[in-house]
Amino acid sequence: MRYRLLELLACPRCREPFALETFELSLDGHGEEEVEQGLLKSACGAWFPIVDGVPVILPNALNIYSQFAERFRDRLPPWQFSAEEIAQFEREKKKTQESFGFEWTIYSAVHEERDRGYALEGDLTPEFFRGKLVLDAGCGYARHSRVVQEFGAEVVGLDLSVAVRNARRLTRDNPKIHIVQGDLFAPPFPHETFDLVYSWGVLHHTPDPRRAFEGLVDFVKEGGDISVKIYRKRPAPAAVVESLIRKVTLRLPLKTLYNLAYLCVPVNWFYWKLGRHIPGVRQAILGVVKVDPNWRIAHIDTFDWYHPQYQFHFPMEEVVSWFEEKGLEQITGAESKGVRGHKGVRRADLQLAR
Numbered sequence: 015m016r017y018r019l020l021e022l023l024a025c026p027r028c029r030e031p032f033a034l035e036t037f038e039l040s041l042d043g044h045g046e047e048e049v050e051q052g053l054l055k056s057a058c059g060a061w062f063p064i065v066d067g068v069p070v071i072l073p074n075a076l077n078i079y080s081q082f083a084e085r086f087r088d089r090l091p092p093w094q095f096s097a098e099e100i101a102q103f104e105r106e107k108k109k110t111q112e113s114f115g116f117e118w119t120i121y122s123a124v125h126e127e128r129d130r131g132y133a134l135e136g137d138l139t140p141e142f143f144r145g146k147l148v149l150d151a152g153c154g155y156a157r158h159s160r161v162v163q164e165f166g167a168e169v170v171g172l173d174l175s176v177a178v179r180n181a182r183r184l185t186r187d188n189p190k191i192h193i194v195q196g197d198l199f200a201p202p203f204p205h206e207t208f209d210l211v212y213s214w215g216v217l218h219h220t221p222d223p224r225r226a227f228e229g230l231v232d233f234v235k236e237g238g239d240i241s242v243k244i245y246r247k248r249p250a251p252a253a254v255v256e257s258l259i260r261k262v263t264l265r266l267p268l269k270t271l272y273n274l275a276y277l278c279v280p281v282n283w284f285y286w287k288l289g290r291h292i293p294g295v296r297q298a299i300l301g302v303v304k305v306d307p308n309w310r311i312a313h314i315d316t317f318d319w320y321h322p323q324y325q326f327h328f329p330m331e332e333v334v335s336w337f338e339e340k341g342l343e344q345i346t347g348a349e350s351k352g353v354r355g356h357k358g359v360r361r362a363d364l365q366l367a368r
C-alpha cells in the first residue's frame with residue numbers, strides 16, 4: 015500500500031481518515047516505499063489490517079488472513095466486530111467472496127484489446143479518463159483498472175475477494191493503481207471522492223443490486239460520473255434453463271464445477287465450426303454455455319455463469335430508472351452494454367461559486 019492511498023481512504027464507520035501503523039515496509043520496482051504489513055486505525059476505535067500490501071476493510075478480515083492475525087497477535091488491538099456482525103456479513107457474502115476468489119486466483123489472463131473494449135462500454139472514450147480519479151468497484155484481478163490507468167486515470171480497485179492478491183501482483187509497479195479489499199456496501203472512502211465510479215459486471219452479483227448502485231452514487235463527486243455494466247433481462251426460456259442448471263451448480267464444490275465447465279470446450283468448438291449456422295442449435299448452445307473463439311475464455315465464462323451465489327438480471331429501462339431516481343443526468347447506454355450517468359453540480363453550490 016502506497017502512502018498516497020492513505021489520503022483517499024476513510025473509515026467506513028465514521029468516515030474519518032485513518033492513522034497508519036506500520037509493521038513492515040517493502041520497495042516496489044521503482045524503489046518507492048510501500049507498507050507491506052500494518053494497521054489502519056480510526057478515531058472511532060475501528061481498525062483494519064494491511065496484509066501483504068493490501069488494506070482489508072472487512073468484518074471478516076482476520077478470518078480470511080488468520081496467518082496475519084497469528085503472526086502479529088501481540089500487536090493487534092481487540093477486533094471491533096462482534097461474532098454476530100461477522101456471522102451476518104458472512105451469511106450474505108462469504109460464498110461470493112470465496113467463489114470469485116477462486117475464479118480470479120486460478121484465472122488472471124490479460125487480453126489488452128478485449129479489456130480495453132469492455133472498459134470503454136457506457137459510451138466512454140480513452141480521453142474521458144485522462145487525469146481522473148476512478149473507483150473500479152468490484153475490480154476482480156484489476157484487468158479494467160490497468161486499462162483505465164493506461165488511459166491516464168489514477169485508479170482505486172476495490173474487491174470483496176482474495177482476487178485482490180492477483181490484482182496487486184499485476185499492478186504492483188504502477189504508482190497510479192491502488193488495491194483495496196472491501197465491500198461496496200461499505201466503501202472505505204469519504205463521500206464524493208471520485209470523478210468516475212466504474213463497476214463492470216459486479217452489482218448483479220450482490221444481494222441487493224439497486225441498493226449497491228445507490229450507495230456507490232454517494233462516492234461520485236459533483237460533476238462526476240458513474241458507469242455500470244449490469245446483466246440484462248434474458249428471454250424467458252433461457253432464464254428458466256439457467257435457473258434450473260444453477261440450482262445444481264450452486265451445490266457443487268467449486269473445483270468440481272470448474273472441471274465440469276470444461277465440457278463446454280467441445281461444444282464451443284462445434285459452435286464455431288458449424289453450430290452457429292444452424293437455427294435452433296445455435297440458441298440451444300447459447301442457452302447453456304458461453305462461447306468464444308478463445309476456448310479458455312469460453313471455459314472461464316461458462317464457469318463464471320454458474321458459480322455466483324447471486325445473479326440478477328434487469329431490463330434496461332429499470333437500470334435507467336435507478337439513474338433517474340438518483341437525480342443523475344445525461345444518461346447514456348445501449349442494450350447489453352454499460353450505462354453511464356452524470357452527477358450535476360448542486361444549485362446551491364453554483365450560487366456560492368458565483
Ligand SMILES: C[S@@+](CC[C@H](N)C(=O)[O-])C[C@H]1O[C@@H](n2cnc3c(N)ncnc32)[C@H](O)[C@@H]1O
Pocket residue numbers: 107110111114115118151152153154155156157158172173174175177196197198199213214215216219220
Ligand atoms: C464478474 S466479476 C467482475 C470483476 C471485474 N470487474 C472484471 O470485469 O474483471 C465480479 C466481481 O465483483 C466482486 N464483488 C461481488 N460482490 C462484491 C461486494 N459486495 N463488494 C466488492 N466486490 C464485490 C467479486 O468479488 C468479483 O471479483
Ligand SMILES: [Zn+2]
Pocket residue numbers: 025026027028029030056057058059060
Ligand atoms: Zn471510524
